[in-house]
Amino acid sequence: MTNYALSLSLTTWKEWVKSQNAPAYVADQIYSWIFSKGCLDPQKFSNLPKEIRDSLQASFTWDLPEIDAHLISKDGSEKFLLKTKDGFVFEMVFMFYDDRSTLCISSQVGCKMGCTFCQTGKLGFRRNLTSGEILSQIVLANQKKPVTNVVFMGMGEPLDNYEEVVKACKVMIDKNALNLSSSKVTISTSGLAPQIEQLGKDLPVRLAISLHAAEDEKRSKMMPINRRYPLAKLKEVLLTYPAPKRYGITFEYVMIEGVNDSIEDAKKLVSFLHGIKARVNLIPMNHFPGVDMHASAKEKITKFQSYLSERSIPAPVRYSKSQDISGGCGQLAAKRQEELLIDPRVLRRARSEANSH
Numbered sequence: 278m279t280n281y282a283l284s285l286s287l288t289t290w291k292e293w294v295k296s297q298n299a300p301a302y303v304a305d306q307i308y309s310w311i312f313s314k315g316c317l318d319p320q321k322f323s324n325l326p327k328e329i330r331d332s333l334q335a336s337f338t339w340d341l342p343e344i345d346a347h348l349i350s351k352d353g354s355e356k357f358l359l360k361t362k363d364g365f366v367f368e369m370v371f372m373f374y375d376d377r378s379t380l381c382i383s384s385q386v387g388c389k390m391g392c393t394f395c396q397t398g399k400l401g402f403r404r405n406l407t408s409g410e411i412l413s414q415i416v417l418a419n420q421k422k423p424v425t426n427v428v429f430m431g432m433g434e435p436l437d438n439y440e441e442v443v444k445a446c447k448v449m450i451d452k453n454a455l456n457l458s459s460s461k462v463t464i465s466t467s468g469l470a471p472q473i474e475q476l477g478k479d480l481p482v483r484l485a486i487s488l489h490a491a492e493d494e495k496r497s498k499m500m501p502i503n504r505r506y507p508l509a510k511l512k513e514v515l516l517t518y519p520a521p522k523r524y525g526i527t528f529e530y531v532m533i534e535g536v537n538d539s540i541e542d543a544k545k546l547v548s549f550l551h552g553i554k555a556r557v558n559l560i561p562m563n564h565f566p567g568v569d570m571h572a573s574a575k576e577k578i579t580k581f582q583s584y585l586s587e588r589s590i591p592a593p594v595r596y597s598k599s600q601d602i603s604g605g606c607g608q609l610a611a612k613r614q615e616e617l618l619i620d621p622r623v624l625r626r627a628r629s630e631a632n633s634h
Contacts, residue, residue, distance in 0.1 A: 282311060282337040283416065284409030286444065287453075293336075299329055305453070307333070312412075312454035315419050317341065338362075341413050357417070361386070361410060365403050367432050369414040371421065379426040382414045384442050385433025390467050392500045394489070394531050394562055394570060397432045405438040411445040415455060426461045430485075435464050436472035443479050450482070459483075460521060465529065470506040474514045484520060485527040485558075486511070490537045491549040499536070508549060515553055525554030532573035532581065533562045539577075543584040550590060557585055557592040 285293075290304040297303075306324055310316045317340075319325075319333035342359035345366055349355050354372040361367070370381040386403035388395070418424050427449060429435040435442045442464065448454045449462050465485040466473060476484070490496035496503040503511075520526045528550070532538050546557070559582055561572035573581075578594055585592035 280337050281407065281409040282317065282333075282339050283412050284407050285337075286448075287451075297329060297332060299326075303329060308454065312416075312448060312451075313456070315416050317416070341417055342410065344417075355421075357414075359414070359417075361406075367406065367410075369418070369431055371418050371424075373422070377425045378418075378422050379428060380415060380418045380424045381428050381430050382411060383431035383433055384411060384429055384435040384438045388433050389437060390434050390500065390502055392467065392487075392489075393568070394499065394533060396567075399567065405441060406433070408441045408444040408448070411441065412448055412455075415449065424455075424457070426463075427457060428463045428465065428485075430463075430465045434467055434469070436466045436469040436476065439472050439475070443476070446480055446482055450480075460524065463527070467500055467502045468506050468511045469502065470510050470514045473511075473518060477518045481521070483524055483527065484518060485529055486515070488528045488546075488549075489531050489533075490542070491545040492542075495537065495542075512549060512553070520554065522554070525556060528555055528557045529560060530557050531560045531562050532578050534571045534573045534577075536570065538573040538581055540580065540584055543581050547585065547588050547590065555590060557590055558595045559592055560595050 287304060287308050290307050291301060294301060294304040294307070303325060307322065310319075310322045316322070319330045319339065322330055322333070325333075340362075342361060344357055345360045346358040347355065348358075354370060356368060356370045358366050358368055365386045367383040367386050369383060372379045372381065383406060385405050387400045388397045389402040391398045415424050415427065429442065446462055446464070449457045450459045459481040460483060462482040463485050464476065464480075464482055465487055467487045473484070476482075487500070488496075489499055491508065493503060493507050496508065515526060518526065530537070530546070550557075559578060561578060562570060563572070582592045582594060
């Protein structure tokens with residue numbers, strides 16, 4: 278999708294404008310229409326000459342992804358199943374709070390990481406999303422309500438799609454584009470150490486580590502990526518990561534009954550975090566079909582939380598929004614999404630049978 282308007286950087290627009298023998302400032306105008314104003318109809322670019330508008334219309338693709346399904350949770354959050362031009366589907370979840378509106382976006386269709394507690398990983402990997410497809414999620418959400426915060430916690434491992442994610446983030450925090458504060462954009466990763474190190478050089482956004490265990494054997498069973506980048510290597514890059522002093526690094530810790538919720542697990546976590554300005558989000562596991570794992574009991578979560586807090590590690594408990602529409606942490610790719618990613622022949626047969634009734 279090299280001609281997808283949302284995927285083009287300002288530099289690329291400047292090159293195109295030059296090829297049209299138009300003034301250089303026209304590139305800034307196009308960029309502003311797309312991202313600042315959220316307009317994807319070139320004919321409405323009212324400060325551009327008609328010949329430029331016509332050329333834009335003919336030369337580039339302007340469509341946003343098709344909304345295949347739109348589910349609304351009882352807590353008010355919304356999940357969108359979006360379809361790409363080549364027929365794949367991915368999800369975004371829009372969550373609303375008193376002081377912010379947070380968009381949880383996807384960076385891939387499916388995921389390679391195979392974490393045992395995450396349903397997206399059960400689907401396997403289909404393809405990376407382009408920077409334009411990543412940004413299209415924000416443009417779509419902005420049509421409903423202005424997005425104030427973005428978290429890369431949807432489908433996929435963001436740092437496994439490094440170049441496109443970084444390209445999209447630069448547009449997000451560009452004051453002449455989506456104009457989000459860098460402190461309001463969070464990239465969550467399962468622990469790709471070399472990419473984390475590079476991210477610290479490339480972007481000033483916030484970092485979240487999907488940790489879930491602080492002992493190699495246990496974490497490797499839960500998260501295969503740990504076999505490639507074990508905890509010692511992960512900590513090595515985190516100790517030098519230029520995290521904002523105010524925020525530090527966030528660690529996500531899914532609480533799973535009988536797996537990682539003992540005081541011994543908490544002790545190992547405290548030891549791992551030594552020397553890192555850290556905040557730990559304790560997330561009771563969101564169950565999904567096909568796994569024999571459940572959220573830890575509230576009493577265990579409270580004891581675990583207290584152990585961390587007594588050692589000056591902030592550890593709020595985060596209950597996921599939109600669980601009733603399978604939009605909670607680890608649940609993406611459920612409901613209709615699961616159906617759409619199966620063999621097309623099976624899908625056609627199911628639809629045929631439904632239509633015959």
